[in-house]
Amino acid sequence: MEDDSRVGEARRHAALLAQECGLDAVQAGRLALVVTELATNLARHAVQGRLLLSVRPARAEVEVISIDHGPGIPDVERCLGDGYSTGGTPGTGLGAVRRLADRFDLHSSVPGGTLIVARIGGSRAASDAAHIGAVSVAVRGEQVCGDGWAFALDGDRTAMIVADGLGHGPGAAEAAAAALETFAEDPLARPALLLERVHGRLRSTRGAAVMLLQADAAAGVVRSAGAGNVMARLVSGVSDRTLLCQHGTAGLTIRTPEEVSTPWPHHALLMVFSDGIESRWKPDALAPLLSRDPALAAALLMRDHCRGRDDATVAVLRRKD
Numbered sequence: 001m002e003d004d005s006r007v008g009e010a011r012r013h014a015a016l017l018a019q020e021c022g023l024d025a026v027q028a029g030r031l032a033l034v035v036t037e038l039a040t041n042l043a044r045h046a047v048q049g050r051l052l053l054s055v056r057p058a059r060a061e062v063e064v065i066s067i068d069h070g071p072g073i074p075d076v077e078r079c080l081g082d083g084y085s086t087g088g089t090p091g092t093g094l095g096a097v098r099r100l101a102d103r104f105d106l107h108s109s110v111p112g113g114t115l116i117v118a119r120i121g122g123s124r125a126a127s128d129a130a131h132i133g134a135v136s137v138a139v140r141g142e143q144v145c146g147d148g149w150a151f152a153l154d155g156d157r158t159a160m161i162v163a164d165g166l167g168h169g170p171g172a173a174e175a176a177a178a179a180l181e182t183f184a185e186d187p188l189a190r191p192a193l194l195l196e197r198v199h200g201r202l203r204s205t206r207g208a209a210v211m212l213l214q215a216d217a218a219a220g221v222v223r224s225a226g227a228g229n230v231m232a233r234l235v236s237g238v239s240d241r242t243l244l245c246q247h248g249t250a251g252l253t254i255r256t257p258e259e260v261s262t263p264w265p266h267h268a269l270l271m272v273f274s275d276g277i278e279s280r281w282k283p284d285a286l287a288p289l290l291s292r293d294p295a296l297a298a299a300l301l302m303r304d305h306c307r308g309r310d311d312a313t314v315a316v317l318r319r320k321d
Contacts, residue, residue, distance in 0.1 A: 001043045003043055004044070015031075018120075030100040046069070047113070052066075065116065066117075072111050072113055103119040132318070145168075147163065148163045148165075150187070156217040161212050162230050167206065172311065174206075179250065190214070208251060220263060224243050229245070234271075241263075277301060281305045291318075
């Protein structure tokens with residue numbers, strides 16, 4: 001969002017997404033106001049502002065994520081009050097965004113910057129999925145992202161996959177999509193079995209790094225299997241545990257899949273990320289976000305630790321206790 005000309009572009013894209021997921025006229029209008037307000041704030045007041053829009057057709061929901069690198073908001077509560085404006089924006093500031101959105105969360109630090117997630121629409125399924133979030137972006141210059149992610153929910157169990165197609169561009173996106181399609185056929189199967197199926201399915205593609213996980217909140221355990229350079233970390237206020245994949249590339253060459261069980265501490269975030277994200281980040285910055293919308297944690301990791309040389313994905317699961 002380098003200048004005001006991008007605001008109209010963002011609003012037009014939001015209108016297309018609203019139509020795609022079937023928002024009604026009132027919801028589409030609220031979405032247009034939210035996008036206009038956030039985009040204008042980024043263009044006029046933020047450093048390196050970025051606005052991400054995505055649609056979740058199964059939940060009839062559009063998600064808007066605002067990311068910037070500063071200057072941050074010194075008094076968040078004041079900014080969230082209706083009637084407060086940072087200067088000339090078309091609504092009444094962030095208070096209007098919070099009021100117009102069906103789901104809203106914000107995190108800001110000075111001078112680090114501000115992260116905002118706002119969702120319009122959604123069904124009961126959207127409420128049930130409130131403990132998951134993800135951000136996925138293509139490397140600059142590409143029209144499609146070669147990474148993919150998905151979640152599947154079943155009571156206390158959540159299955160998830162992150163796939164990173166080799167390279168980037170359409171070929172990588174094809175490989176990642178094939179991995180997600182295989183996952184969707186039986187997402188709650190054991191991760192090791194799913195990895196074998198994904199490996200077979202990806203033989204006709206260029207291959208991908210893949211991590212599959214099944215998190216069981218009732219049992220307090222995460223089971224995982226994977227191949228390649230997708231990583232996961234379980235981060236809480238007192239612990240930080242890394243989950244690694246075995247060597248190899250699904251669709252090309254992997255060893256017999258090995259499944260690993262890792263304790264899942266209370267209040268811990270499960271962060272799964274492709275190699276477009278730096279792996280040696282410190283977990284301290286996530287401490288204020290442990291009980292917040294997981295999309296904020298995904299956005300923070302993307303903002304502060306994206307390598308910028310490849311597609312990048314962060315998928316986050318917050319334990320429901």
